[in-house]
Amino acid sequence: MNETLREIFASDFLLRNSLYLSLVVGLGxxxxxxxxxxxxxxxxxxxxxxxSATGVALALSVHVLAGHETGLHNVDPHNLAMAGSVGFALxxxxxxxxxxxxxxxxxxxxxxxxxxxxxxASILLLAKCPQAEQSWLSLFxxxxxxxSSIDLVMTAVVITIALAALFIFRRDFLLVSADPEMALxxxxxxxxxxxxxxLIIGATMGVVxxxxxxxxxxxxxxxxxxxxxxxxxxxxxxAVIASIVGVFAAxxxxxxxxxxxxxxxxxxxxxxGVLYLMSIGVKLLRRQG
Amino acid sequence: xxxxxxLTVSKLSVGYQQRAVLQDVSFDLERGSYTFILGANGSGKSxxxxxxxxxxxxxxGNIASAPDSVRIGYVPQRxxxxxxxxxxxxxxxxxxxxxxxxxxxxxxxxxxxxxEELLRQAAGDVADREFARxxxxxxxxxxxxxxxxxxxxxxxxxxxxxxxxxxAAIGILEWLQEMNASGLTIVLVTHHLSEIRRFASxxxxxxRGGARKGSVDELQTPGKLEELLLG
Numbered sequence: 247m248n249e250t251l252r253e254i255f256a257s258d259f260l261l262r263n264s265l266y267l268s269l270v271v272g273l274g275x276x277x278x279x280x281x282x283x284x285x286x287x288x289x290x291x292x293x294x295x296x297x298s299a300t301g302v303a304l305a306l307s308v309h310v311l312a313g314h315e316t317g318l319h320n321v322d323p324h325n326l327a328m329a330g331s332v333g334f335a336l337x338x339x340x341x342x343x344x345x346x347x348x349x350x351x352x353x354x355x356x357x358x359x360x361x362x363x364x365x366x367a368s369i370l371l372l373a374k375c376p377q378a379e380q381s382w383l384s385l386f387x388x389x390x391x392x393x394s395s396i397d398l399v400m401t402a403v404v405i406t407i408a409l410a411a412l413f414i415f416r417r418d419f420l421l422v423s424a425d426p427e428m429a430l431x432x433x434x435x436x437x438x439x440x441x442x443x444x445l446i447i448g449a450t451m452g453v454v455x456x457x458x459x460x461x462x463x464x465x466x467x468x469x470x471x472x473x474x475x476x477x478x479x480x481x482x483x484x485a486v487i488a489s490i491v492g493v494f495a496a497x498x499x500x501x502x503x504x505x506x507x508x509x510x511x512x513x514x515x516x517x518x519g520v521l522y523l524m525s526i527g528v529k530l531l532r533r534q535g
Numbered sequence: 536x537x538x539x540x541x542l543t544v545s546k547l548s549v550g551y552q553q554r555a556v557l558q559d560v561s562f563d564l565e566r567g568s569y570t571f572i573l574g575a576n577g578s579g580k581s582x583x584x585x586x587x588x589x590x591x592x593x594x595x596g597n598i599a600s601a602p603d604s605v606r607i608g609y610v611p612q613r614x615x616x617x618x619x620x621x622x623x624x625x626x627x628x629x630x631x632x633x634x635x636x637x638x639x640x641x642x643x644x645x646x647x648x649x650x651e652e653l654l655r656q657a658a659g660d661v662a663d664r665e666f667a668r669x670x671x672x673x674x675x676x677x678x679x680x681x682x683x684x685x686x687x688x689x690x691x692x693x694x695x696x697x698x699x700x701x702x703a704a705i706g707i708l709e710w711l712q713e714m715n716a717s718g719l720t721i722v723l724v725t726h727h728l729s730e731i732r733r734f735a736s737x738x739x740x741x742x743r744g745g746a747r748k749g750s751v752d753e754l755q756t757p758g759k760l761e762e763l764l765l766g
Contacts, residue, residue, distance in 0.1 A: 314583050348697050367593070414639045421630050424620045430590040431609035432634045477666055 250505040263393040265500055267401060268510065271458055271466050272496025274405035276474070276488035278412065278450050282442060283475060285423050289354055289467045290342070293361035294335055294451045295460030301334025302327045302456060303368040304387060306378035310372075332452030334364075339444035347437050385459045397457045404453045407445045419443055420481075431451075458511065465515035466492055473518075473525040491521060495526030540586065540604055541689055541720050542567040549579065549586040549595035555584045555594055555744070562739065564689075569715045570631050570722045571731045574741030580724045581612075581693050584738075585748055587722070588691045606634075606688030613674045614696055618667030624677045625662040628643040633682025648682075653680040657710075672703030674685050679707070683714075690714070692723035696730065728754060 253259060282291045305326040338360060345356055372379040413420060422439040423430045429436050447467075454463040474487035499514035547581040550556040564570060585591045587598060592673075607641040616622065628651035632642060652663055657680035658673045666677060667724050675695050682690055692711075695706035704727075712734055720723045722739075725731065726739035731738060731751060740749045 283619070284568045286617075286619065375577050379755075417629075417633060417642070418638050421624075421633050424622060425611065425616050425630065427585070428609060428630060428681070429633070431588040431607070432631075433589065434633065441573050475619075475621070480621050480663075481626065484621055487744060496765075514743075 247505060248499075250501060254501060254504060261504070263395060263398045265497075267393055267398050267457060267501045268496040269493060269513070270398075270402050270405055271454055271462060272470075272490075272492040272494075272514075273489055274409055274448070274490035275454060275463065275466035276470035277485060278405075278408055278447060279473045280484060280488060281412070281419065282447065282467060282475075283471040288468060289357050289361075290447075291464055293357045293364070294338060294448065295455050295463045296361050297338045298331045298362040298452050298455040298463075299385065299460045300368045300371070301330030301332070301363040301452070303371045303378070303382050304334075305330030305332075306381055307371045307375040309380070310375045318397060326407065328456050331456040333447060335448040335452035335455070336445060339448035340441070343437070343441045343451075345443055348468075382478070383466070393457060401453050401457045404450055408450045411442075411446055415442075437519070448532040461511040461515055465511070465518055466496070469515070469518040469522055470495070473522050476525045476529045495521060514533075538568075539677055540564055540565045540601060543597075543598045543599045543601070544587075545599070547586070547598065548594040549582050549591060551582070553594060555743065558744055560596070560746045562746070563721065564722065565737065566688075566720055567643075567715070567718060568720055568722075569712065569734060569736045570720075570739060571735040572722065572724045572739045572741060572746075573726075573728075573731060574746075576726075578672055578741045579744075579746070580741045583741060584691050584722065584724050598620070605689055606685055606687045608682035608685045608690045610675075610678050610682040610690065610692040610695060612697065613671060613678065616666060622666045623663050624654055624658065624666050624669065624673075625650060627666050627677050628684060630680045631681040634685040650684060653683050656680070667750075670703070671699045672707065673704075675707055676710075681713070687719065689720045689722070692721070694724050694726070696725060696727060704730070706725075710735050725746055 247437065254261075254265060279291065282288060301394055306323065306326075309328065342353070343350065344355060344359075346353055368382070372382055416437055418434065419431075422434055423434045423443070423478065426436045429439075451463055451467070454466075470491040471484070471492050472490040474484045477487055478484040495518045499517045501508055502517070503510040503513040538603065542564040543734055544564070544637040546562050547560040548555045548558045549560070560583065572580045572584060582591065586593055588607060590609065590611075616627065629642065629647070632650065636642070636645065651662060654677065657676040658669070661669060661673060661677070666674060679690075679692070679695065682692070690711075695707055697710075699707065708730055711721055711723070717737075732754060735751050738749045738751055738753070740753075
């Protein structure tokens, strides 16, 4: 294991972009995911990466739909996949926000239906394109080995902008999230703030899904905040503990995956699962003590 | 002597998604009054209060304030804040500071100091305690402190004594009475007749799809309560 650590932290480590991405996602996604957990939008956190992945599936197979054997001329498939991932995520959050504003129906039902339809659409889109299916499955499994510096920088920039917006407007987002009635009485445009929050989550999710896969996006947005919520008594603690858990899981998961030649995504999420079970144990012990 | 109205409500219809709960409501709300809104469950008391507070838009009609710049503080029901948010009492009171701040503006120290002072006066030394773990009476006092952060001329409260033990409820109403005596106009929704008899200076009856101003003396009228509470 020491040899593994020496390799990973060497300046010429071949997979350093993947390591850096893990750390960026481990630090940033839990902070963004706190709003999903606090607003009881966990199901949205499951559906959004899936819908984003459908955008990727469409981008990867669009040439088949257009009647071409190989890729589309003059179009970089990676850029197309990025547009599909982010575009589908943003379309989904705008659609949900619009339907919420109109009222009626069941919000969770809309999200659930979107999830199922997105999954079915992904499978159908990829059915006639084995090569695209292979790339998509690798993404789904959380294989983040071949990551370009551009993707790394873009993910870091998007997450940094998202965190900066959440920090600067934290009081406004908190007010409209925790007590929308009060926010309305103070003249806040609650729907607009909700759309802004969803767009931040959607854009982040879209980028992270393309670079790291839906499993990592979902796992890091939800499980660290859930763990932190069990161990915290105020919002500051919640944010700090969620970030620490995220970074710890990202680094440890990467080391384990590299050492035993496992896919990074499932390893990270399995580790988060173990930490989640431990947090339940700690909470139970605290209650008994 | 009647004082000038702080709010004038004219031909107001209130409800949800174009479905009217109350229609053709008109009344004046006198400055300095301590007004209780009374009606049966589901009659539309809270809907009326939320419309006065700006939480709901009127379906039709008009709410005019005099002067135009009347500041309204709103105190929703206790359970409006989801306990999942892990808010401390001070976090809750500081939400009221949003009335004075542009989006994203940093919180001035003076606002924080005022929030701490209001909280101390309202509920004692609970600033760092989790809001969800306070007693019902303390939670209500914290929410009233938040309503006061807006420096209101008019304070609107939605069932501030619901789920609060009798002693704490009387304490809250007496505290509100003190603020009313120093010039704050107060409107609150309640189910408790004893509270109205003891504290109210005026009343708004809500029943049968409408609302009107009334006097506390009407409570003595035989059959009046049955008419109200049974619809």
